Amino acid sequence: MKVIGLTGGIASGKSTVSRMLRQKGAYIIDADEIAKEIVKPGKPAWEDIVRYFGKEILDESGNIRRKKLAKIVFSDEKKLNLLNRITHPRIVEEIKRELEACRRRNEKIVIIDAALLLEIGLDVLVDEVWVVAVDEKTQIDRLIKRESSISYAEAMERIRAQMPLEEKLKFATRIIDNSGDIENTQKQVDEIWREFEKTWKDSPRGT
Numbered sequence: 001m002k003v004i005g006l007t008g009g010i011a012s013g014k015s016t017v018s019r020m021l022r023q024k025g026a027y028i029i030d031a032d033e034i035a036k037e038i039v040k041p042g043k044p045a046w047e048d049i050v051r052y053f054g055k056e057i058l059d060e061s062g063n064i065r066r067k068k069l070a071k072i073v074f075s076d077e078k079k080l081n082l083l084n085r086i087t088h089p090r091i092v093e094e095i096k097r098e099l100e101a102c103r104r105r106n107e108k109i110v111i112i113d114a115a116l117l118l119e120i121g122l123d124v125l126v127d128e129v130w131v132v133a134v135d136e137k138t139q140i141d142r143l144i145k146r147e148s149s150i151s152y153a154e155a156m157e158r159i160r161a162q163m164p165l166e167e168k169l170k171f172a173t174r175i176i177d178n179s180g181d182i183e184n185t186q187k188q189v190d191e192i193w194r195e196f197e198k199t200w201k202d203s204p205r206g207t
Contacts, residue, residue, distance in 0.1 A: 001103055002200050003110045003125060007117035008132030009165055010158050011143035013178035013185065017132050018113045020189045027107045031114035031122075034094045035087060039064050048086045053079075067149065074157045088120045099125060109200070118171055119163055128173035130192070133165060135179050 006021070008014040022028050038045045041062040049064060050057070057069050073080040095112060102110045114122055123129055134142075136159070143155045150158075169175065174196070176188050 001107055001110060002127050002196075003099065003112065004196075005117045005123055005126035005129045006111050006113045006132070007115060007129065007168060008178075009134070009139055009162055009168070010115060011139050011146060012132045012134045013142070014113065014115065014132045016182065016185065017130075017176055017178065017189060018111065020186060021111050021193070024189075024193050026109045026111045027102055029095055029098045029102075029110060029112045031091055031095065031112065031116070034091050034098075036066075038087065038090045038094065045086055045090050049083065052082060052086075067147070070158070071154070074154065074161055077161075080161060084120075088116070092120060092122065095122065096125070109196075115162065118168060123171060128196070129171045130174045130176060131165075131168050131172040132176045132178050133169065134177075136165075138179050 004021075004026070006014060006018060008017075018028055018030070037043075039049060040046060046064065049069070053069065053072065057065055057072070059065050069083070073083050095114075099110065099112075112122055112126060114120075117123055117126075117129065139159060140152065140155050143158065144150060144152065147155075174192050176185065176192065178185050
């Protein structure tokens with residue numbers, strides 16, 4: 001089994017690339033989906049978050065309002081670090097569990113789709129790191145368009161809270177430039193997939 005770590009900054013288009021790779025037959029482990037799962041009402045992470053941030057962040061059903069929590073933590077580094085200490089170890093633990101399940105099922109190619117792949121040390125679990133890159137202006141425009149309620153300053157706070165793209169690129173085995181249109185991105189993904197598949201098949205017993 002080959003494991004690829006797919007990462008990129010917020011609003012870089014990583015999810016779009018992830019969908020393209022799923023269509024090619026890769027099995028996707030989505031860190032964001034895991035992050036949503038571990039903070040469901042009654043789960044240990046939910047209890048820790050509510051204990052610190054208060055019930056004001058909950059909706060009528062007891063679910064955490066992610067946008068409200070994001071506004072709180074991205075404007076206060078200490079609170080962001082606390083939230084990360086609550087959630088990150090549990091996300092890593094769940095990803096490791098899913099990887100083991102993939103091995104038992106004999107999955108051939110597994111993608112760990114994680115914005116914070118490098119920040120939380122998930123890169124030690126992968127054979128290659130693929131970085132989705134986008135220029136900062138495009139990143140800001142896409143983020144504001146996606147999260148219509150946030151300001152330019154808030155968009156910058158969220159971008160600055162992650163590892164800079166230049167740092168991410170130092171770890172990259174392959175780079176996908178997603179600054180252009182979707183056709184251009186698809187062409188790059190097709191080419192990278194062909195190269196990777198050939199390398200994988202040419203290695204001893206595809207290991």
